[in-house]
Amino acid sequence: MLSVFATVLRRDLLLAWRRRADVLTALGFFLLVTSLFPLGVGPEPEQLAQIAAGVMWVAALLATLLSVTRLFESDEADGTLEQMLLSVEPLAVIVLAKVCAYWLLTGLPLVLIAPLIALQFSLSPQETGIVCATLLIGTPTLSLLGAVGAALTLGLRGGGALIALLVLPLYVPVLIFGAGAVDRWRAGLDVDGNFALLGACLLVSLAVAPLASAAALRIAQD
Amino acid sequence: MLSVFATVLRRDLLLAWRRRADVLTALGFFLLVTSLFPLGVGPEPEQLAQIAAGVMWVAALLATLLSVTRLFESDEADGTLEQMLLSVEPLAVIVLAKVCAYWLLTGLPLVLIAPLIALQFSLSPQETGIVCATLLIGTPTLSLLGAVGAALTLGLRGGGALIALLVLPLYVPVLIFGAGAVDRWRAGLDVDGNFALLGACLLVSLAVAPLASAAALRIAQD
Amino acid sequence: MSEPQSSAARLPGAPGFNLFHYASPQTFYPLAGRLLWPCWLLAAALCAIGLYIGFFVAPTDATQGDSYRIIFIHVPAAWMSMVVYLAMAFWCIVGLIFNTRLSFMMSSALAPTGALWAFVALWTGALWGKPTWGTYWVWDARLTSELILFFLYCGYMALQAAIDDPRRADRAGALIAIVGAVNVPIIYFSVKWWNTLHQGASVSLTAAPTMATTMLWGMLVMALAAWAYTVGAALLRVRAIMIERERHTDWVRQLAQGGGSRT
Amino acid sequence: MADAADTPMLSARALSCARGRVRLFAGLDLAVRPGELLQVAGGNGTGKTSLLRILCGLSEAEAGELMWRARPVREVRDDWKAGLLYLGHRNAVKDDFTPLENLRFSAAIAGEALDADRALRALVDIGLRTRLDVATRNLSQGQRRRVALARLLCGTRAALWLLDEPFTALDAAAVAQLAGAIAAHVRGGGAVIYTTHQPVDIDVPTRACVNLDDYAC
Amino acid sequence: MADAADTPMLSARALSCARGRVRLFAGLDLAVRPGELLQVAGGNGTGKTSLLRILCGLSEAEAGELMWRARPVREVRDDWKAGLLYLGHRNAVKDDFTPLENLRFSAAIAGEALDADRALRALVDIGLRTRLDVATRNLSQGQRRRVALARLLCGTRAALWLLDEPFTALDAAAVAQLAGAIAAHVRGGGAVIYTTHQPVDIDVPTRACVNLDDYAC
Ligand code: HEM
């Protein structure tokens, strides 16, 4: 079980390495969206600092949404998914490994680049710290929930947009707790509650999402 | 030439009709993003009205980006694209027909729903009118440019994110002129310039994008 | 396994036409090697002179104090970022028309240097913005379009990296380079078309210069240094690309057997 | 002059093809005349598919010249395109359409009008009578292939057919029927270039075979 | 008892299968014993692929019972899964990997360890020696199929192979080699259920054939 986890993780990372551009461009997307918002919204620095956390969170969410669609797609198209379903190893473990690889490739780089973007929005160091911390706990949740959506819509037409429709409602609490933390901190309130809630979201989705995705995949293949 | 345009248009619309969910969900995505934003940013009405045009434009842009990836994908996968390349009809016309169908299915509904969203952001009727008009001229440009990106990245790894990296820089001027119109109107300046520039963008991309996409498709198939 | 034959050799009338002599990698490779050192030396010398003028000869600015001296890096970098992009687009057009492999190689060799210049222009501009405008970044037309230029470079490189087949990579990249070239005039004229925070053009061929002559000289010398560096870096990289792409051809094998004689 | 039986419909001289860093074949000459059947033979990976794609203009040869009715294809690009019909490994059918819709749209994309009656008859002939209103996604492998092949049965303007492994996934009855259709086209003055790994009997007077194993580098 | 030659490895009773509104077959009984080769025959669309997917648990039958070594599959799900190997129409190879990487990862996903040497030997045996470091996306149709089939050559724990049209896209040499591998597996006490439309000679003592045309509804 551990070995299949490690193998699938390594496999997905290797695949991504073969497509290095992928990793770079997911980042590029995040950078671009966060730069686009000021363009659309107007350049007043105070206003930007006001909405910075929100914009970064929405961008992270969209970056996930945009790419998570493809989580199982290629495995489905070439028949590897059938083989995963037929494996003696539990499917949920395989799914979890895939989600881990996915997060390492899209979530983590985004968390690492976030301080730079915070700078661009002229956030203070503490605010930057809070935004990055919420992203660090929040993005794995986004990936896990995204996986469920991806599994559910697998093979359905509509793909990306349909996923968005299914998953966004689940993303909303994460977004609110995550983006809200900075606002609370600015208002002088404490943010432990937000972190606790984000952590709880992560734990719950860690427990439920792989199983739910596995079940959805079985249904999709029938 | 006209008949192949009509046929491909009809074909893509029929395909979309078979997958009704698709049309609904592109809309759903737009609705969700524009509703998420107030959540991320905080609900003060004046601030919301300030950023409304920007948010709607960014949402439209992202909705396009999210779905345009698939413009040629399925035709490529099942070999129809080969047949299009081999057709005696000019490829650019076929591409144009596909883009038209795409816009009718994703751009137009979004323009039609925009007044509702403007209401949600408490924009005035004139502002609403300006936003909708800019979207009406701007979204076809987004679709056309997106088609070039989709053709260029066809079959490549990186998919969605790579498209974003390639196309977003070209989207930025459209976004600036589009979202800027309301701001200028509010500031008491005239907005004819913005509309003229948006129109120019549309005309240029109408002339260039189908040809560029066709060229990119030929390159991709080699 | 054998080498694809030189496409330049198949050009109609190519043998008689002198310019095309250097259009094939095996003839261009040694030429590039010979040009390499002069470029480096020139770049170093000009850079030394330019910095000397910039930091010791040019007077302190009345309003900005000494912070304006960033101009000696900022402006040449900004110029080069635009010039290099145009050069890339030019080589791509040549490549598409004449079907020469070398032109595409030149284009891909130029991209990283161009991206570097765009980045330097953004970076120095941002550093300069803090003392003069009170902020690192504003969403002004010139700044934005320069940022877009940087992303275009990144897009070009990412696209090429994502395609294995060199032929397809060349042609797909060419499309981006050519379509993206529209952005360059936008950068250049943005200060005219929109009234913005950023400085307008003060160097022009038709009007009298509006800045101190020593400043102007410093900038021009630095610009020449940047040119020399760009040419040198591009030649170095194009040699590497040639070797990597043509490693299975006879001339590269001979080169390898020849004990690494560089020219 | 164009239709004189001795002018090759499509001919290639000194064709060579490289993929990645491997040259697949070189110095290949080939010609197909009206009323001729040409099989491209060779083991897996010898370049049959690559050759067919070059012959129809989907990819470019590394070197060599291609002639359509004795004129370089560059000059007669439209005639060339109008004159051929290529069916590849992939079926070019849309999963969401019924067989009938697929057939009509693929003819339209190629630029040929096709009336519903004729299309229907072709589909019935090829054995899809009971599956006419099932979306193609639900058809079996062989049935999808039949949808694609139905285009050959309903009359096409193209004089030259390029068929890449047309017999895969078909059962014995369908193979015999397709062989019949190919033979009829050839006897009617058309030409066919095809590849296959299955031994199939096609009943025509003249048949030629190019074996790519002989041209390997 | 489990390996006694007369206990069927996999057996099905009164199986029926419906797709959409069409019932494909009904009342199908079938059993395959160690050392047996079973061909599932039938025209296009008679339900061969559907049957194989039911037999390996990818889809569910409409009615009927499935037994693994004489026990209902529900009870011995893990043994059942560990005991079979299914290769479908689709190759389950990743375009971006080299053949070797593909082979090793697909074994790992199935839960089998495979050392590099053995994998390499299998690939060389199946004729991919010169393409070992080419990404699978650049291989020809037949070469991809070979990558997938290489798994059969490098020894697997699975006693029962379910092969859906294994011979498509292969050239004559590869077909013969695969037939040999199947024969060897069967002679070694394994069992194979396969479908094909090509007449292929597999040299085994006992072979059976289920023709789905006989069970059509
Ligand atoms: C990140 C921010 C900045 C960017 C992207 C940027 C970009 C550029 C570009 C592209 C040019 C060359 C265009 C031309 O020659 O017309 C340029 C020139 C120049 N920039 Fe900037 N700039 C930035 C910030 C600044 C700042 C803060 C200042 C000083 C207040 C400044 C002063 C100048 C000057 C004086 C020139 C030369 C104009 C001329 O003489 O033609 N720039 N900049």
Ligand SMILES: Nc1ncnc2c1ncn2[C@@H]1O[C@H](COP(=O)(O)OP(=O)(O)OP(=O)(O)O)[C@@H](O)[C@H]1O
């Ligand atoms: N990048 C590459 N590097 C090395 N070899 C390559 C590359 N791309 C393609 N090839 C080779 O080119 C050949 C493509 O052959 P093609 O698909 O034309 O074969 P085919 O004769 O149709 O085979 P099949 O009978 O299997 O369909 C294969 O041998 C493949 O390995």
Ligand SMILES: Nc1ncnc2c1ncn2[C@@H]1O[C@H](COP(=O)(O)OP(=O)(O)OP(=O)(O)O)[C@@H](O)[C@H]1O
């Ligand atoms: N929704 C549906 N409505 C009607 N028929 C359907 C539907 N879905 C599937 N079918 C039928 O089910 C059958 C599926 O068969 P299957 O793929 O198992 O055939 P097969 O024997 O493997 O054929 P082949 O030899 O072509 O591979 C086809 O005849 C198909 O038309």
Ligand SMILES: [Mg+2]
């Ligand atoms: Mg082939």
Ligand SMILES: [Mg+2]
């Ligand atoms: Mg089948």
